[in-house]
Amino acid sequence: MSFPSGTPTVTLVGTLASAVAGAGYGGQIVLTPSAILTDATRHAVYPGGGKADITDGAFEIELIPNNAAGIAPDGWRWYLDLQPSRGQRIAFWCDIHGADGDTIHLDTLIPAQAPGGGTTGTPGKSAYEVAVEQGYSGTVTDWLVSLVGPAGPQGATGPTGPTGASGPKGDPGEQGPAGPAGADGAQGPAGATGPKGDKGDPGDPGPQGTPGAQGVPGPQPPLGAAGAGDTIALKSTDPTTTNSRTPLAHAVSHATGGTDPISPASIGAYLASDGNTLNGYVTDLQNRVGGTFGLENRATALEGGKLDKTGGTLTGTVTNNVGTGTTPAFGGGVTGDTFDRWRILANGTIEVGPGNAGRDTNWRRSGANEWTTDDAVVVSLTLRHLGASLGFYEATAAAKPTVTGSRGGNAALASLISALATLGLITDSTTT
Numbered sequence: 001m002s003f004p005s006g007t008p009t010v011t012l013v014g015t016l017a018s019a020v021a022g023a024g025y026g027g028q029i030v031l032t033p034s035a036i037l038t039d040a041t042r043h044a045v046y047p048g049g050g051k052a053d054i055t056d057g058a059f060e061i062e063l064i065p066n067n068a069a070g071i072a073p074d075g076w077r078w079y080l081d082l083q084p085s086r087g088q089r090i091a092f093w094c095d096i097h098g099a100d101g102d103t104i105h106l107d108t109l110i111p112a113q114a115p116g117g118g119t120t121g122t123p124g125k126s127a128y129e130v131a132v133e134q135g136y137s138g139t140v141t142d143w144l145v146s147l148v149g150p151a152g153p154q155g156a157t158g159p160t161g162p163t164g165a166s167g168p169k170g171d172p173g174e175q176g177p178a179g180p181a182g183a184d185g186a187q188g189p190a191g192a193t194g195p196k197g198d199k200g201d202p203g204d205p206g207p208q209g210t211p212g213a214q215g216v217p218g219p220q221p222p223l224g225a226a227g228a229g230d231t232i233a234l235k236s237t238d239p240t241t242t243n244s245r246t247p248l249a250h251a252v253s254h255a256t257g258g259t260d261p262i263s264p265a266s267i268g269a270y271l272a273s274d275g276n277t278l279n280g281y282v283t284d285l286q287n288r289v290g291g292t293f294g295l296e297n298r299a300t301a302l303e304g305g306k307l308d309k310t311g312g313t314l315t316g317t318v319t320n321n322v323g324t325g326t327t328p329a330f331g332g333g334v335t336g337d338t339f340d341r342w343r344i345l346a347n348g349t350i351e352v353g354p355g356n357a358g359r360d361t362n363w364r365r366s367g368a369n370e371w372t373t374d375d376a377v378v379v380s381l382t383l384r385h386l387g388a389s390l391g392f393y394e395a396t397a398a399a400k401p402t403v404t405g406s407r408g409g410n411a412a413l414a415s416l417i418s419a420l421a422t423l424g425l426i427t428d429s430t431t432t
Contacts, residue, residue: 003044004039004043004044005042006041006042007042007044007068008064008065008068008069009068009101010063010064010098010101010104011060011061011062011102011103012060012061012062012063012104012106013106014058014107015058015106016054016058016082016087018086023057024056024058026054026085026086027053027054027082027083027086028052028054028083029054029080029083030051030083031061031063031078032078032081033046033077033078034077034093034114034115035073035076035115037071037073037076038072038073039070039071040070041070049078049079054085063096065104066095066097067097067098068100076115077095077112077114077115078093078094078095078096079091079092080109093112093113094110094111094112095110128140172384175386187313194332195332198328198331198340322346325345325346325347326346327346328340328343330344334355337355339353339354339359340355341353341354341359348364349364350363350364360375361373362374388400390423392424392425393424394424395424398423401422401423402419403419417430
């Protein structure tokens with residue numbers, strides 16, 4: 001457990017290195033107060049001290065300073081016993097003073113007299129050292145094992161402790177293999193007819209055809225007196241050539257509902273809807289003129305693969321080739337829109353807009369294996385990056401950096417700042 005809330009504490013740190021090659025020592029440091037300490041403000045009693053391991057020549061331990069307010073009795077001191085795994089053992093009485101949160105270094109401590117007077121005595125021998133003097137020949141490990149008695153009976157099961165706080169969310173696992181393809185679902189109902197697309201750009205004019213050969217002039221009848229007959233030509237003075245008349249507007253008389261309507265049957269045309277198939281029309285045409293045209297199978301294929309103007313389903317690949325890469329190949333929107341809501345250009349660029357104004361958002365290919373947008377991308381849920389490199393704020397994409405160095409100094413912090421700057425997340429303007 002930690003100290004009660006509000007207890008003033010300091011942190012004692014130290015470094016123990018060999019004077020040769022600078023190798024760090026192991027071992028432990030033991031600190032014991034000269035009296036049983038009490039804290040009436042926080043209702044705490046401290047009957048003893050504690051210890052900390054020395055790892056690679058360094059240790060760190062939190063303790064109550066001798067000058068802490070509200071800690072009784074007055075005049076108590078710490079007994080510091082430094083026990084390195086190699087080298088000399090050091091033990092002395094001392095005062096460890098500091099404000100709450102201070103860091104105190106071992107080399108700043110000054111040995112003092114034991115509480116009540118006198119000088120610091122020589123550290124006594126350990127139980128193992130006494131046992132060796134009495135003839136024990138085993139190692140320290142053997143000695144410690146010999147001090148362990150037989151296992152006692154198992155105690156009763158204690159009450160269940162409170163549920164601990166949830167741990168942090170683990171990293172996502174690797175993506176599993178793709179599952180087998182599911183069976184094809186039933187064909188859905190035909191969708192509603194989409195809005196009419198924007199009018200396409202006019203095509204280039206085709207080349208002018210070769211002029212036909214001049215026809216042979218026909219025979220002219222001889223001029224004669226005005227009269228009737230298929231060999232009589234008009235004279236220039238014939239009144240029929242000079243008396244202008246307005247032609248009769250007879251086209252309306254042949255339309256449906258006119259005085260002399262023309263029906264499809266009267267001119268040999270097929271009805272717009274008579275139940276026949278295209279293949280049937282081809283067969284009928286062959287019977288009328290004699291011979292075959294080789295269109296039977298083609299007509300059947302056209303009927304079987306036709307797409308109705310309303311609804312319908314296309315299967316297989318649909319290819320639409322246009323003149324340039326920036327020409328729209330496909331597009332669509334909602335009935336009533338004044339602009340296409342989406343378009344796919346021939347070069348693969350996808351454009352999207354609101355329908356009542358021009359398209360203002362795009363995705364496009366900017367290089368091999370690379371998508372680019374000229375607009376913002378907003379992610380409402382999880383964003384997962386599976387690549388090997390990443391960059392922010394126009395920085396060149398870099399591999400995941402490794403932070404190195406000791407946390408005890410500034411080495412790890414400097415490494416972290418460099419890593420963040422490499423990714424483009426910060427601008428490193430720090431100084432040494």
